Amino acid sequence: TDALVALADAACGLRDWQPDWTLLVQRHLDTADALLPDAAVAGAAKAALEHELEGLRERLATLAAGHGDDSDRAWVHGLGEVLSSHLLHAALGGEDAGWARLDAREVLCVHPGELGVAVDWEASRDRLARWRQRHPQEHVVVTGFVASDAQGRPTTLGRNGSDHSGAIFAVLFGADELTIWTDVDGVLSADPRLVPDAVCLPMLSYAEACELAYFGARVLHPQTMAPAIRHALPIRIRNSRAPQAPGTLISTVSRGPDGLHGTPVKGLSLAEDLALLELSGAGLIGVPGTAERMFAALRQAGVSVIMISQGSSEHSICCVVRQAQAEAGRAAVVEAFAEAIDDGQAQGVNVTPDIAVLAAVGDGMVGTP
Template identity: 45%
Template sequence: MASLSSAISNPGHILSPNALAHDVKPKKICYSQCHAFFLPPHRSPICRMGFVSGLERKKTLKSRIFASVTVDTPVNTSPEKVQLPKGDTWSVHKFGGTCMGSSERIKNVAKIVLSDDSERKFIVVSAMSKVTDMMYDLIYKAQSRDDSYLSALDAVLEKHRSTAFDLLDGDELGSFLAQLNHDVSNLKAMLRAIYIAGHATESFTDFVVGHGELWSAQMLSCVVRKNGVDCNWMDTREVLVVNPTSSNQVDPDFKESEERLEKWYSKNPSKTIVATGFIASTPQNIPTTLKRDGSDFSAAIMGALFKARQVTIWTDVDGVYSADPRKVSEAVILKTLSYQEAWEMSYFGANVLHPRTIIPVMRYDIPIIIRNVFNLAVPGTKICRSTEDEDGQGLESFVKGFATIDNLALVNVEG
């Protein structure tokens, strides 16, 4: 005999009155648990014997039992947190102002980024060539109560507008121009306040000059996306935290920066990220900068936070020379340098890297590669801890290079 449970699981099964009378025990069914419950009408003995006429079959089809039972199952609606991957899957690139100097050069930078076969890429960019100087000039003119600061700001706006029109189109262009106009409107108000006060605080100055990096990062990320690659851009003021020092420098707060980076990445996961160099925030979330040559420092810090495979500094020279080629015609490109050698050459005037840039990557033995963005055939100079190069030759030698400091006078006093 059929049971009620089998009828629910098989709606086409016909229940006889006897089956309902003998096999089915009364069961309480809540209204909220049952959408429709129709008992079959009384049928003739012929129907009970299995001989069903066409008319009876139509009646039977209308007499199915429908039941829907709801079960309270807890559902986790909170979004799953995206973990920040770290390690050798990341490569960090830094492109300076010369590399980002025009729309054509920005396209060239995008090609280099796209040609990197690393699984994940973090790109640090400077402002377009000369833009940082233009922004400092805005501050100087405004606090000097020179009305030409307005026309100078218009020149900055036009430089980025024309570049955007060359690079972007559609929604990407409209979105960038809207943000650009919004930023310039805010800058105009701040410069007006500086004009009235006749003075610019350090935080005001840092806020103004950092906009060049914001705009170049947004444009490059748009160009990368235009080539079909998922790419997010990062305002590093949201991530990088630094503490000012007494020597007009800053020290990165790695612990706080790492926490903010993980939080940022959980909301903006991407295998390609374009970030602003040079700018950061204080622990009080006040905009600041890493001072001159800060973009290289930014790349080194982010490389350490990601524990990246390497950090490549793209510039307009083929690598680190053994001496200043403008003064020594026999100067050659050095294939390798140790961290210590690079630090000493920088400290004593060689145009290699700022000494601060080397410190973050030394903590995790992350090599720095110096390469020429305009001459990709040259491998550049590798700065690392290893004492041997690719040919098995020692990196240390009695003389690796010469550095000079101009406009320096030594006075020897004897008593």
């Protein structure tokens, strides 16, 4: 995907993209030869790859000529999953072995939402039902990351969108469980680089998994869990390099068969490279709407708020933001409260850089002294 993004950027920037395109073509043809020992199977797969990559060349030429739009860029960015699906489909035996291949752009309909890309579930279900009538095979290879908008134009789910696609299609296909294959044994109780004796957690609730992911655990993107939570779909995290490991099961419950949580704290996660931004002033006490003004200013500046803490009567409001956004956040809040600061009603905005947030996560902490 990085290579495809770079190709699109080069084409839009009127730089020579053709040598890198040629390298990408050769990389995929070499992979087909290495992956598929049968010459006939490899030949068919390479023909499909060459067809897709010729389409890439045409899209890049369109972008270089200044005639492309966002949908053309999205088509280019998402091609990696399409190429991978051809290779995987062939490696599994293809149609002869009972495998269908689904380009998600034919089925998955999405639209921009307030919190990111949102799925049009009704339209997607209708499209999948029609696709299944033409492709009744039991096993299906589906592209991740890519989708279409309501007008049928190609788009993507954004980076980290492949696992999100898995959750979406697990719901659309009515699956009993979604398995996410990754490179660790499951969700660990802490970062093993910082805590060498961290253990793999056998079971987590959705809430616990969301908290751990939000505060820096890299195993599962929070967006992936949204369709699963909505449809009560269990997610199992497993290690593709150690398939014998049972992994971590994420579902509606965090308790084992004995009804116990195990320990009140399931895990610890650490979010680094953060800053503390504080607005304070005696003149803010009892003034309605102070917090609303502050967070509206941060939203307008595109600053993401990690945590919020408010003193009594709005005398001080603190929030944790990403270090890289701290100065933009400070400037936005200063502008929003310029009059109050000039009048001495507010003491100004202070930034404490280089902080980390340590989160202790566990449903069992509720009510536990």
